[in-house]
Amino acid sequence: MLNFNYSIPTNIFFGKEQVSVLPNEIKKYASKVLIVYGGGSIKRSGLYAKVIELLKGNNIEYWELSGVEPNPRITSVREGVRICKENNIELVLAVGGGSSIDCAKVIAAGYYYEGDSWDIVKDPRKITNVLPLASILTLSATGSEMDAGAVISNLDTNEKLGTGHPLMAPKFSILDPTYTFTVPASQTAAGTADIMSHIFEVYFSRTKEAYLQNRMAEALLKTCIKYGPIAMEEPENYEARANLMWTSSLAINGLLSYGKRTEWSVHAMEHELSAFYDITHGVGLAILTPHWMKYILNEDTLDNFVQYGVNVWGIDEKEDKIAIANKAIEKTREYFNGLGIPSRLSQVGINSEKLEVMANQATRRGVLGNLRPLSSQDVLNIYKLAL
């Protein structure tokens, strides 16, 4: 197990009606708030009205930034920073999924940065301070509600980059599973795939002696596998929505990765797909994952896949190792297909045209991962296999 420093400072208020804590929690930090959200779903669900009622009723001044995109754009960040600076905002409150939260994080950091906010996306070391931020989560997927990272897209440059800073962790997040009752089946599927990919990125690792972390990763994977389809078929199943929501947070808050070398290669490959084609992040991940698994499977990585097949998919450990590995990969593909996600990039409108450009972009910071390090050529090969 590698050395690590554990720090997960975000307080979570989990469950029905927990939004009632909002005014008191905000008042610990602020009396002027910027609310950041996406489209009209929080208005349709009544959550927007509830938040406004709580803020007004407790004399908390608020401004709004709406229309944050599914792959949040630097243009939205810039607008949010402008509002914050002009009005001396003291806390940024995201209401929505990972896109709104990611956007809020970079707004909160951009408030203290004198130049253009894209600078601090490209180089997180330029972040020196961050406004307090908080979130009310409405989609179980990115885990942004409990981590310190954000992903922002720049359509001018076709870049989708991750940034982060310890102070970007929300002060608190409100996780009420009932807010996800209205999430459509297709988004539930993509969110579940996103959560699973976060787990895969840290589960498949060279740090085999992190036994505890590996068993916990399997616990989270089994939870996704069990409840993803249930949440799609019964959108108001509280048990399913609650298990998925809490798994989304724990998958990427550090719990599974502390003490391990991690991969993050599928995410890097996918970021190019959604930067160039604006496809749904979770769908891109689900398409790439089985192809990536197949590509990195070799003598050296075999045991990782055997462990995965036996412990997650219940494949008989007495079977031939290669057979277990291949079955596990096949079960992964079948599972995503069962959620209604296709297996090929061509099915989501991606053709061979930009594969090489994307492969070069994906590896511009160097090879991806370390279980089997992926060069630009490897990434291109995986894209082609996935086509």
Next chain:
Amino acid sequence: MLNFNYSIPTNIFFGKEQVSVLPNEIKKYASKVLIVYGGGSIKRSGLYAKVIELLKGNNIEYWELSGVEPNPRITSVREGVRICKENNIELVLAVGGGSSIDCAKVIAAGYYYEGDSWDIVKDPRKITNVLPLASILTLSATGSEMDAGAVISNLDTNEKLGTGHPLMAPKFSILDPTYTFTVPASQTAAGTADIMSHIFEVYFSRTKEAYLQNRMAEALLKTCIKYGPIAMEEPENYEARANLMWTSSLAINGLLSYGKRTEWSVHAMEHELSAFYDITHGVGLAILTPHWMKYILNEDTLDNFVQYGVNVWGIDEKEDKIAIANKAIEKTREYFNGLGIPSRLSQVGINSEKLEVMANQATRRGVLGNLRPLSSQDVLNIYKLAL
């Protein structure tokens, strides 16, 4: 899943040589420190000298409270509070296992309490403020390094009581698995049993829809089962010591219990054993656990035991449910025996004399647990079965 508020503020510095962070972390809070420790083991291992060197080299003034007992006593707490008040101590640093940390916690709370510190053990609501505290862990067992509770004994009244306050969570804890290399096999066994009991207390629950928490609990149990015997046989096996150490913290920091009704009945029963007979806490837990399991096994609780048997012990799920449950309990008993822990109270010097008094004491705050609630008579029955 029940509503919950998650807050685990303790920073963990995990791994080899992490003690080097000590001066800088202390300086965030204090320049005057009380060091709390037990016997001579930290002197023999060189850890004491290292800590003193780091404090002296960084101009941090320190006082010492040594000789904290394995079941820490209120008399030690009182002495620590006296030193803190007389010298305006700003941080209490425990160096040792759960006993030293528990003692340090109540000292830190007692500093702000005007009356006798036993009052705040009996009634945690009297705790209003707590000095910052930190720990350097040398024994994987109680999890006190990452939670907000403490257990203190009063030999005058034969009471051993739990207390706690959110501010009692250490600001930071240093977890270097090499510090546990010198822990004798018998204490490694007792510590492992303690960790497992913390997990059992929250795993066996009526909240069956907390699927994620249950799978994580199984992950931690499997880690204990795998590494307990290895750590006993190869005391300097870093992988084993590291996995046990991190499991000890995660077992009781809230991760497994958030969202669930919990039991804590075996702990309540055991506290009486060590209050009256001063036996090793983990040994008492390991003796009681299989008898408690057998006692609460009925039609209503059967599924909990089937899940335990199949997922933790790998018993074939196609077997008869009652058979699975009984096998799982038997495997638990065998496992503890394999660690060198006896199965009966009579083997650790406990006879029938005080069973009734202890049963009454154990239930003085009401029935224990809720999976199968235990009255005073039930506790007496379990003690007798365990005799």
